[in-house]
Amino acid sequence: MRIAYFSECMTPGQDGVSRVLQRLVLYHRTQGHDVCWITALPDPSLPEAQLCTRSVPVPGYAPYRMSTGWPGHLLAQLAAFAPDVLHIHAPFWLGWAASRLAQRLGIPCVATFHTDFASYVGYHGSGVLAPLLRWHNRLVYNACTLTLVPSRTMQAALTAEGIRRTRVLPHGVDTGAFSPAFRSAAWRRAIGAGGAGPAACILLYVGRLVWEKNLALLAQALPEVLAGQPTAAFVFVGDGPARGALQRQLPQAHFLGYQAGEALATAYASSDALVFPSATETFGNVTLEAMASGLACLVADAGGSADLVEHGVTGLKFAPHCAADLARNLHELVQNEPQRKRMARHGLAFAQRQTWPAILDQQQRVYEELVAHRAGRGPRLPPMPPPAPVEEITRELVGWSLPPAGVLGTGKLTT
DSSP: OEEEEEOSBOOTTSSHHHHHHHHHHHHHHHHTOEEEEEESBOOTTOOSEEEEOEEEEETTEEEEEEEEEOOHHHHHHHHHHOOSEEEEOOOSHHHHHHHHHHHHHTOOEEEEOOBOHHHHGGGGTOGGGHHHHHHHHHHHHTTSSEEEESOHHHHHHHHHTTOOSEEEOOOOBOTTTSOGGGOOHHHHHHHHTTSSSSOSEEEEEESOOOGGGSHHHHHHHHHHHHHHOTTEEEEEEOOOTTHHHHHHHOTTSEEOOOOOHHHHHHHHHHSSEEEEOOSOBSSOHHHHHHHHTTOEEEEESSHHHHHHOOBTTTEEEEOTTOHHHHHHHHHHHHHOHHHHHHHHHHHHHHHTTOBHHHHHHHHHHHHHHHHHHHTTOSOOOOOOOOOOTTHHHHHHHHTOOOOOGGGOOOSOOOO
């Protein structure tokens, strides 16, 4: 099968989305598929073809870029690749343009809803933009043949916002890369050094240090908890624009910066519980990685992480915007060691069933179903909606155009 993927970023380890994409790369190599990537930020280490769009930096997020257009030769190369299916991993200009190109080529277009950007803007004082972003989501995802959503919570939210033709496909976890086997007594001693004694309970946050992860709420609740629990420690793994402010607000916490590979696996397995306050996750990759590492998890009762945690069984959940409820659950997590260890065992058993091969086999069957439908062999799918009334206006605003019909040929991809 020939698959064209559209993603703003292919940089390894950049975020949860890039880690999912790297897993896709490995899977398709084992399946023998022909793949090309259309991206603003390529990964030079990948042998697969990568076609680069025009792009601009994302304000406030220096490592990221956003596609703004593609040169004519890129479109010709993509058309010559003759993909069987397009798969969108980016919802902005790139996703919209890909969905329109799929309609022009007459081939299936799948999207994965990785990130709820409309929920982010409120954390940056720009909540007025949320309706515009949700309108844009409807424009892009309703133009796709099918949208894959990683959790039932997000599927319900998208349905309520008017996005049709969705299917739940969760993410998996590599239980070889994340395991209790990476637990390190030396790592724990290093965290406890200089304090009141060895840390009896190490709480961990993993992820980008950005305000949309609900970190202001954590900074509000955490000092009281740590003051009342002298043998507890809190560790941040990750980096981002909020790091400086968090370090000033939480001088008692440990900030280890960005970690990857075995260093990240050691940080997970050597801690006692994950605290992940984000209420904007579509899935919560770090929650599943923590479970696979043998940790109990405390998460916001919102977004995709809430689907992964069963309260009192595999972890605890708190009211997503209530600092008092977060603090109460933090106290319970630190003080009740038998409960914490029991939840960790149940979480580990759950994570060990969520393997990447099983998940990606399901995605492969989605592709096969859509390609068979295109050939008239598959089940009947819901009809595509008519083009949005504002389509032509939007086309003028973003300044792109499809190639002439004669350019849409077949053949091999050239780079």
